Amino acid sequence: MGADREGGARRTPTRAVAYLACGVVLLAGCASMPDHGDLRGVESTPRQDTQVRVFAVPPSEDALPPQIVQGFLEALTSDDPNYETARQYLTDRARKSWHPQRSTTVLANAPGIEVDWAVNKEERDTFAFLLTGTRIATVDAEQSYAPAGGDYSQQVQLKRDKKSGQWRIDRLPEGIVLGQSDFQRNYMSVNKYYLAANSASGASSQLAAVADPVYVRQRVDPTTQVVRSLLEGPTSWLDPAVLSSFPTGTRLAKGGDPLTPDDHNKLTVPLNDKAARVGLAKCNEMAAQVLFTLQDLTPAVDEVELRAGGAELCSLDTDGATAVATRGPVRSPEYLYFLDEKQRVVRIRSGSTTAGAEPVPGALGEGTRSLRSVAVSRDERTAAGVSLNGGELYVARMEPGAQLGEPVLVSQGKTEDGRLTTPSWDAQGNLWIADRDPAQPRLLLLQAGKNEPLEVEAPALEGRVKSVRVAADGVRIALIVEKDGEQSLLVGRIDLDEKVGEPASVTVRELRNAAPELEEVTTMSWSGDDRLVVVGRAKGGVLQLRYVQVDGSTPKAPAPDALTGVKEIAASEDERLPLVAYSDDGIVRLPSGAQWQTVVKEGSAPIYPG
Known part of the structure; x- marks a missing residue:
């Protein structure tokens, strides 16, 4: 190619393209590419220990x-914080227009590379x-993670610098693209x-904390990343559906060091002047948000101190955060409930x-009415039975002498499967x-469990609801919906919307599939702040117990031990409590840390409060 630059013997465009394509065959261990098209590839980057850092390699001289x-x-796929090495592969123009933080596309395998023959014809200095x-x-x-499907095909165009003769990428897709194993x-x-917008307010009431899952690069200062993301808002x-106690515009103070807890697991968070005038109560809410957000990160954080303008605003430990707001149920369930062989609760x-x-x-x-299912209020004082x-x-x-009374809701469905x-x-x-x-078909809400049923609007709902579970935060709802022979978890x-003097209006919006790989979900239950446990079947597979994340991403926890003949599943948002199921046993x-154990041989419809 030096002869080309110096005006010597010139190859025809066709021969040049062939030479460049064949050049890939000579590469060994240069990058992670699967077999695709007319280029030989290699496997994607092997899974490595999460503590091992991966460094990028800059382009070599006269690279093809x-x-x-x-x-x-x-x-x-490296741990380069700002992708500085990746930018060395770009022209000056591409460096200015490329914004890796704006999007990440995850493919089933590492990206394949194909020569775009439709473009590479006569031009010698582009490819x-x-x-x-x-x-x-x-x-x-x-x-924010979102499942996606379909084929991916994006052009990358290279240009050869006329002075240096070096090839660099001049046009490329915005953001990051990588294979699933590298993403994980x-x-x-x-x-x-x-904080839930519908949480009770007042000095004696606790707020409900709501999980908002995001993805961060796990070896590029995740503590600072996630605090910065928290401050930017939900x-x-x-x-x-939620509020942040941080004043609008609150950010980390400029010029600060990466956020790292001290030897006593205390993290000091310096904020800009937008937070300088908050009161103690509001500051404690802010600190609780930070503590809850950092609870699963390493190193551990047991206390947070917020500062602004060189002064301490407040300091809060985990016990203080629990007093400010609740994650999951307000109290751990005292009982597990189910129906015995007499259909009593x-x-x-x-x-x-x-x-x-x-x-x-x-x-x-007392068995006044035989029941098929039951739900117990979160304060464990009231039960609802079908x-x-x-x-x-x-x-x-649920108190001695309490009477049953008339049903609060009656279905007109003609079959059991077409009722409540x-x-x-x-x-x-x-x-x-x-x-x-x-x-x-209707989704209904009975305020206080006794008022006239209120029909819930769900503009994007297509199909018939087969199961309903509301999260402890009161902000999210999980539905099993049947449509065209498939049962999906949404x-x-x-x-x-509550206005004085007007009936309340309730709407379920922006339904998303939490288990896109499953074509049948038969039963489910909330099992923590950000996940559910389900019994489901992938296409061509068998029914299995598994956890799913609310955003549809791959769960962190392994699947529960296998169990055959599961008809119903029950879990608590308090993850310390055991998973319970109604099965053939x-x-x-x-x-x-144990295996499945029989509670009773005769019984059905197990539930925790909620």
Whole structure:
């Protein structure tokens, strides 16, 4: 190629293209590319220990176009904080227009490279390739993960500098593109925490903390990354339902060092002057948000001190944060509930290893009506039961002498499968249920569990609701929805509009698939701030127990031990409590670090409060 630059013997364009394409075959270990098109590739970057740092390699002298593209893609998988090495593969113009932080595209495998023969014809100082693959997800500028599908094909165009003779990338897709294994190695899911807009307010009331999952690069100062993301505010999906106690415009103070806890696990967070005048109560809420957000990171953070203008604003430890706001249930469930062989509501201590079930106080424990499902309020004072035929919903206090009364809701469905679902209580004491009547399918809310049913709007809902579970934060709702023979798990945001003198309006918005790889989900339950446990089947597979993240990403926790014949599943947002199921073996439980254990042989419909 030196002869070309110096005006010697010139190759024809066709021969030049062939030479460049063949150059890839000579590369060994230069970058991670799968077999694709007319270029030989190698496997994607092997999974490595998460503590091992990966460094990028700058372009070599007189590197060919395929080497430049492969080297650039390899640099995207490194731990270079600002992608400075990757930028060395770009022209000056491309460096100015490329914004890696704006998006990340995740492919099933490392990007394939194909020569774009339609472009590479006569021009000798430019060369184009196509990056190809199967798209499985995107991470946007807010660091929010979303499952995606379809083919990926984007052009990368190189240009040879007339003075130096070096090839560099001149046009490229915005953001980052990498394979799934590299994404899982480089990135980690972290929950930011905001406060539910519908939380009770007042000196004696606690706020509800709501998880907002984002992805950060796990070996590029994740503590500073996630605090900066927290200050920038919630993701667009969650924003309408939550509040941040940080004043608008609050950011980390300029020129500060990376955020690192001291030897006593105390983290000092210097803020700009926007936060300088907050009161102590508001500052404690801010510190609680930071503590909740950093709880799963390493190194551990047990106390947060917020500073602004050179002065301390407040300091809060984990106990103080728990007093300010709650994550998950306000209190750990005291009992596990289920139906015995007489279709009565019975209970055992939630951590008990013995059967010893006792009927709950009141009519539902006396067997006045035979039931098929039950839900217990989060304060464990009230229960709602659906009759054995699925047609009536009863609500009764769980106290001695409490009467059952008339049903608060009656379905007109003609079959059991076309009547009422299992109900679910939210943190405000409201009762949610779906009527599966094909003639009039509805999602309903009974305020305080007794008022006239309010029909919940769900503009994007297509199909029939088969199951309903409301999260402890009262902001998110999980639905199993049947459409065209498939049962999907959807998570939506609850928007509550209450105006003085007017009926409340409730809408479930922006439903998204939390288990896109499953074509059938039969039962589910919330199991923590950001995940659910489900029984589901992938295409061509068998029913399995598994965890799913609310954003549809790959869960951090391994799947629960296998269990056959699971009909219903129950979990608590308090992750210390065992998973419980109704299976072919009766009611069974899965304590941490143990195998499935039988609770009772005869029983059904297990639930924790909620």
